[in-house]
Amino acid sequence: MSKKLKKRIKRVAIGAAVYIVAVLFQTLFGELPWFCHLPLFLAAYVIIGGDVVKNALRNIGRGQVFDENFLMMIATVGAFFVGDYPEAVAVMLFYQVGECFQSYAVGKSRKSITALMDIRPDYANVLRDGDWTEVEPDEVLVGECIMVRPGERIPLDGVIEKGSSSLDTMALTGESAPRDVAEGDEVISGCVNKNGVLEVKVSKPYGESTVARILDLVENASSKKAKAENFITKFAKYYTPVVVICAALLAVLPPVVLGGGWSDWIYRALSFLVISCPCALVISIPLSFFGGLGGASKEGILIKGSNYLETLADTEVVVMDKTGTLTKGNFAVSKVVLSENVGNTGIVAVKPEDISVAAKSDDETMGREERMQAVLLQLAAYAESYSNHPISKSLLAAYGREVDVSLIQDAQEIPGHGVAVKVGNREILAGNEKLLASRDISFEQADEAGTLIYIGEDNRYLGYILIEDEIKKDAEKAIRDLKASGVKKIVMLTGDHEKVAAKVAENLSLTDYYAELLPGDKVSKVEELFTEKPEKGKLAFVGDGINDAPVLARADIGIAMGGLGSDAAIEAADVVIMTDEPSKIARAMKISRKTLAIVKQNIVFAIGIKVLVLLLAAAGMASMWAAVFADVGVAVIAILNAMRALRA
Numbered sequence: 001m002s003k004k005l006k007k008r009i010k011r012v013a014i015g016a017a018v019y020i021v022a023v024l025f026q027t028l029f030g031e032l033p034w035f036c037h038l039p040l041f042l043a044a045y046v047i048i049g050g051d052v053v054k055n056a057l058r059n060i061g062r063g064q065v066f067d068e069n070f071l072m073m074i075a076t077v078g079a080f081f082v083g084d085y086p087e088a089v090a091v092m093l094f095y096q097v098g099e100c101f102q103s104y105a106v107g108k109s110r111k112s113i114t115a116l117m118d119i120r121p122d123y124a125n126v127l128r129d130g131d132w133t134e135v136e137p138d139e140v141l142v143g144e145c146i147m148v149r150p151g152e153r154i155p156l157d158g159v160i161e162k163g164s165s166s167l168d169t170m171a172l173t174g175e176s177a178p179r180d181v182a183e184g185d186e187v188i189s190g191c192v193n194k195n196g197v198l199e200v201k202v203s204k205p206y207g208e209s210t211v212a213r214i215l216d217l218v219e220n221a222s223s224k225k226a227k228a229e230n231f232i233t234k235f236a237k238y239y240t241p242v243v244v245i246c247a248a249l250l251a252v253l254p255p256v257v258l259g260g261g262w263s264d265w266i267y268r269a270l271s272f273l274v275i276s277c278p279c280a281l282v283i284s285i286p287l288s289f290f291g292g293l294g295g296a297s298k299e300g301i302l303i304k305g306s307n308y309l310e311t312l313a314d315t316e317v318v319v320m321d322k323t324g325t326l327t328k329g330n331f332a333v334s335k336v337v338l339s340e341n342v343g344n345t346g347i348v349a350v351k352p353e354d355i356s357v358a359a360k361s362d363d364e365t366m367g368r369e370e371r372m373q374a375v376l377l378q379l380a381a382y383a384e385s386y387s388n389h390p391i392s393k394s395l396l397a398a399y400g401r402e403v404d405v406s407l408i409q410d411a412q413e414i415p416g417h418g419v420a421v422k423v424g425n426r427e428i429l430a431g432n433e434k435l436l437a438s439r440d441i442s443f444e445q446a447d448e449a450g451t452l453i454y455i456g457e458d459n460r461y462l463g464y465i466l467i468e469d470e471i472k473k474d475a476e477k478a479i480r481d482l483k484a485s486g487v488k489k490i491v492m493l494t495g496d497h498e499k500v501a502a503k504v505a506e507n508l509s510l511t512d513y514y515a516e517l518l519p520g521d522k523v524s525k526v527e528e529l530f531t532e533k534p535e536k537g538k539l540a541f542v543g544d545g546i547n548d549a550p551v552l553a554r555a556d557i558g559i560a561m562g563g564l565g566s567d568a569a570i571e572a573a574d575v576v577i578m579t580d581e582p583s584k585i586a587r588a589m590k591i592s593r594k595t596l597a598i599v600k601q602n603i604v605f606a607i608g609i610k611v612l613v614l615l616l617a618a619a620g621m622a623s624m625w626a627a628v629f630a631d632v633g634v635a636v637i638a639i640l641n642a643m644r645a646l647r648a
């Protein structure tokens with residue numbers, strides 16, 4: 001609880017004590033003249049509600065007349081004037097109790113979100129001039145070496161130079177199982193180092209680190225308002241003046257028209273004002289959205305704004321990328337096949353010593369064919385060395401040796417086709433049929449049930465590498481959950497071969513799939529799906545951000561998977577799923593629906609009760625006591641309801 005809130009509670013409690021004394025005094029001594037009771041009640045009033053009156057006057061001075069402070073001030077001051085001292089103070093007392101509760105609730109949910117987002121590192125231990133020095137994380141330069149002791153948070157992204165440990169990624173991904181890391185592994189900032197001492201070579205400045213990006217994203221999320229939030233802000237702006245005018249009419253018109261009974265009508269008008277306070281809505285709606293965003297991020301789902309909660313809740317068509325989204329994106333090399341071209345001339349290795357080392361260490365009797373296969377894999381690795389594509393990473397891993405990038409003069413990535421590099425005076429190509437066809441290289445089309453990477457050198461076709469991906473364990477559940485949550489259509493788009501696509505689509509029972517698409521084709525396919533879907537339902541695209549950023553941006557809502565590390569994805573997407581589990585998509589939708597349901601409940605409940613009590617008050621059937629209960633009670637219930645959103 002904040003100090004400010006504690007002080008406020010203390011003050012209200014003292015005021016309440018004075019109020020009780022005043023009421024006792026009045027009950028004991030009965031009908032004494034007004035100047036005997038008034039000072040005590042007035043004292044209680046000033047202690048309890050002095051700040052409300054002060055705020056009201058200050059806001060009037062600023063030209064913002066109609067707010068809840070104003071409503072409370074005229075209602076209570078009015079009650080004093082008509083002689084209802086105890087009620088005047090009681091209304092203020094209940095209002096303050098409600099306010100205290102509100103700020104407690106808001107503070108609490110804010111805290112639970114920031115606690116969960118408490119991934120900001122305080123310092124970094126950097127090696128400078130042979131000594132470890134503690135500095136601010138943003139003072140560390142790329143390439144410097146930092147030390148992370150057990151129990152410390154990793155301050156910057158980098159690669160482990162020394163040591164091994166397991167990392168707690170809970171705060172980032174919501175995943176509870178620790179991740180084992182060792183020398184050469186990439187680590188991301190925000191994780192907690194659990195056991196070993198690690199020395200990490202920093203690969204990104206703090207501003208571009210995972211932590212900084214995530215914090216940025218979370219901090220900006222509440223500025224993107226949902227429609228319901230904007231509605232409430234506008235509503236409150238017009239609502240209060242309207243209520244004040246109604247109250248004034250209620251106080252003046254009936255006595256003038258019907259004659260007499262001024263104080264009764266003034267009393268009704270004052271009750272009317274008390275009830276009309278819109279705080280239940282004004283506080284609980286943003287709080288619900290905030291809770292929804294927080295609840296989602298607890299599970300490793302970062303949603304960039306409340307507006308996306310609304311879109312997610314209405315999603316009916318889900319379009320998914322294959323590689324890295326439904327499949328692991330971890331291709332295993334299952335075959336290396338040489339072209340007949342290679343027969344007599346052979347292939348020249350980029351670095352022959354690497355291959356002969358391999359031949360010696362693995363097998364003395366490596367035959368010519370095997371040596372040529374090793375050379376083909378080496379060429380592929382050199383070709384892929386600058387790309388971030390899952391295929392590249394897999395081929396580099398399969399090659400397993402260092403690529404000497406100083407030998408590469410020029411590297412080109414052609415999205416949806418493959419890669420081309422210049423090594424010495426040769427050009428080496430790695431990619432699909434489209435790539436070779438675009439260079440007019442003739443080749444034999446292979447008939448294999450996996451992804452084929454054709455390798456070319458200048459105008460010559462050298463052979464292909466067959467790589468195979470696995471469907472993610474979680475993918476089946478993901479599709480099942482999506483269907484169960486009312487998604488009508490699940491479509492897979494891929495740049496991969498028809499055969500591979502068909503197999504995945506059938507295994508997962510997708511509604512539909514389209515294969516051999518270039519990144520641009522994916523956009524036009526999504527356009528097509530837009531025209532087919534019902535007006536109201538939204539279309540979501542899920543990808544890994546590699547080669548599909550344009551589609552992520554074009555869809556009603558772009559969801560990026562495995563956000564840890566992939567920069568393009570974090571930029572282009574509206575929702576970032578930090579783990580690589582596609583089942584989190586259905587989860588995100590469920591959280592959104594729950595949040596929206598809570599918002600709707602609160603709007604209907606708060607407005608419903610208010611209208612009812614307003615009518616009763618106008619008819620003289622609700623006392624100011626009922627009024628204040630209606631106001632504070634509704635606010636408290638709405639806030640408690642809003643806090644449910646946090647517990648997804």
Ligand code: ADP
Nearest residue numbers: 323387389416417418430431432494495496547
């Ligand atoms: P996906 O829809 O599977 O994510 P992409 O659009 O990323 O597909 O790539 C489509 C196809 O283009 C791949 O299946 C592959 O044949 C080829 N390709 C793309 N990038 C590369 C690369 N870096 N190396 C080799 N082939 C690539």
Ligand code: MG
Nearest residue numbers: 321323546547
């Ligand atoms: Mg892709």
